[in-house]
Amino acid sequence: MTFQYIPYQRPDIHILLEKTEDLIVQLKQEHPLSTIIDLIQSFFKLQDDIDVMAQLANIRYSLNTSDAFYEAERNFFDEHSPSITEAFQKVIHTILSLPQKESLKSHFGALFFHKYEQQIKTFHPSIKEALIKENKLITEYSKLIASARIEFDGNILNLSKMAPYMQSLDRDTRHQAQLAVSRFFESKEKELDDIYDQLVHVRHGIAQKLGYDNFVQLGYDRLGRLDYTQKDVDVYRRQIEQDVVPYVASLIVRQQERLHIDNIKSYDLSIKFLSGSAKPKGDKETLLEAASTMYQQMDPTIDLFFQFMRQHELLDLDSREHKESGGYATLIPNYGYPFIFANFNGTAHDVDVLTHEAGHALQMYVSKDLIPEYRHPTLEAAEIHSMSMEFLAWPWMELFFKEDTQKYYFQHLSDSISFLPYGALIDHYQHDIYEHPNLSKEERKQRFRTLEKRYQPYKDYDDDAFLNKGTYWYRQIHVFSDPFYYIDYTLAQVVAFHFWKAYRDNKEHALKTYLSVCKVGGSMTFSDILKYHDLPLPFDENMIANLMKPLKTYLDSIDDQHL
Ligand SMILES: [Zn+2]
Secondary structure (H helix, E strand, C coil): CCHHHCCCCCCCHHHHHHHHHHHHHHHHCCCCHHHHHHHHHHHHHHHHHHHHHHHHHHHHHHHCCCCHHHHHHHHHHHHHHHHHHHHHHHHHHHHHCCCCHHHHHHHHCHHHHHHHHHHHHCCCHHHHHHHHHHHHHHHHHHHHHHCCCEEECCEEECHHHHHHHHCCCCHHHHHHHHHHHHHHHHHCHHHHHHHHHHHHHHHHHHHHHCCCCCHHHHHHHHCCCCCCCHHHHHHHHHHHHHHCHHHHHHHHHHHHHHCCCCCCCHHHCCCCCCCCCCCCCCCHHHHHHHHHHHHHHHCHHHHHHHHHHHHCCCEECCCCCCCCCCCEEEEECCCCEEEEECCCCCCHHHHHHHHHHHHHHHHHHHCCCCCHHHHCCCHHHHHHHHHHHHHHCHHHHHHHHHHHHHHHHHHHHHHHHHHHHHHHHHHHHHHHHHHCCCCCHHHHHHHHHHHHHHHCCCCCCCCCHHHHCCCHHHHCHHHHHCCCCCHHHHHHHHHHHHHHHHHHHCHHHHHHHHHHHHHHCCCCCHHHHHHHCCCCCCCCCCHHHHHHHHHHHHHHCCCHHHC
């Protein structure tokens, strides 16, 4: 069945609540272990049935935001998801208090229980109001960002329409574009400060109500981290500061030479080559055919997966009117269908969709038969599948980039390395904020600018006094919407660097390891996935220094001045 024929039906919340109550009653009765296991399996089925409809409503609305039917369905889920969560939490409570817990641990694995225990810790009915407020503030932030109307080049533009100007090959244009964007954020400074201040206090309040000292550990628990602590992340960030920041500084010097300028400024950083960035050659169909060829030659399982995606029409890649912006990969359970949503724009981004999002979708495809709690790993582990696929795809990049291939390699690897200090900065800043929730709005900016100078000493804002004040984080949505998530991208990135090297050393072995990591899904923690596969752990001292050696050797061997 192709995607469009999957039937949708709005779930009946009353029936759902009855079913969960009934399940709780049954679980509390005396039963042989096999019956208890069946009851828990029927709970999984209940969760999946709801999830299918929620996914369909979400996907179909994002494909066409003018579709009134799916708009109503999406609103239905927004409205009822707190009650659904609460009902499921009650079942989880019951499962956690079962006398057969030890036998169930050996059946489902101990991690299953640890995940449930952690989820329970992060919620209590008494914080419901505060959670609603938190969500409202996040929506307010998104609306404010979406409301941007910037006068530039004779047009009124939103922030994403400003991007091409910010990346203009004409230096004065990108300089003026940066100033125009800064003027927009400056005009909203008070509102953004207020939203963030309220978010910090709401989160701190929730944490205290749940018995935490401050929001930091609650933030970690919300992300499902069971295997590493703030101290581990601190060790990791320090490695980035020591072993990556100086190298990125040297890459910036090379970039400055390539751009034939003396004093590189913040608005120059996105320009990699005087002749522009590497671009894919050909339209959507050409790129899709190239991807099919690539996966067919890469591995039989991955080939089957990609054929499955195309046959069942599980890729929606065109940019169209009324389609939501951005991109994602998600899974429709029961059917076991991954779905890839993207907006192609003719840049290297389109190839990233076919590698990065395909990596996510592949993991969902190969671990679709696991129980719901194990199907999706924590976010830093989930990005391993996608970011590593970007590197496993390297031998086929010529199919996409033709004469721009060398340029693409240099750009991809140097950009990925340059991202690490920024990721660490955003993470460090949030630790600072939630450890000191009572900092004033001005103090927060000063702290950000001080950290920025440590992690990105090469970032010179020139005459942009507003960014100089320490306000760059205003435009990083994760700071508002998903506290502590950002470092996950960097954790996955360094593991992906390992795959970059491993694949060059031994293709077959690296691919086998990669597929095994995908199949494990979320049945292990991030650290256990790495240990189990003999992969280096980012929290170990010297991990980054060792990892950087081959990357530097490779980048230093490229004559980037003549690309
Ligand atoms: Zn991703």
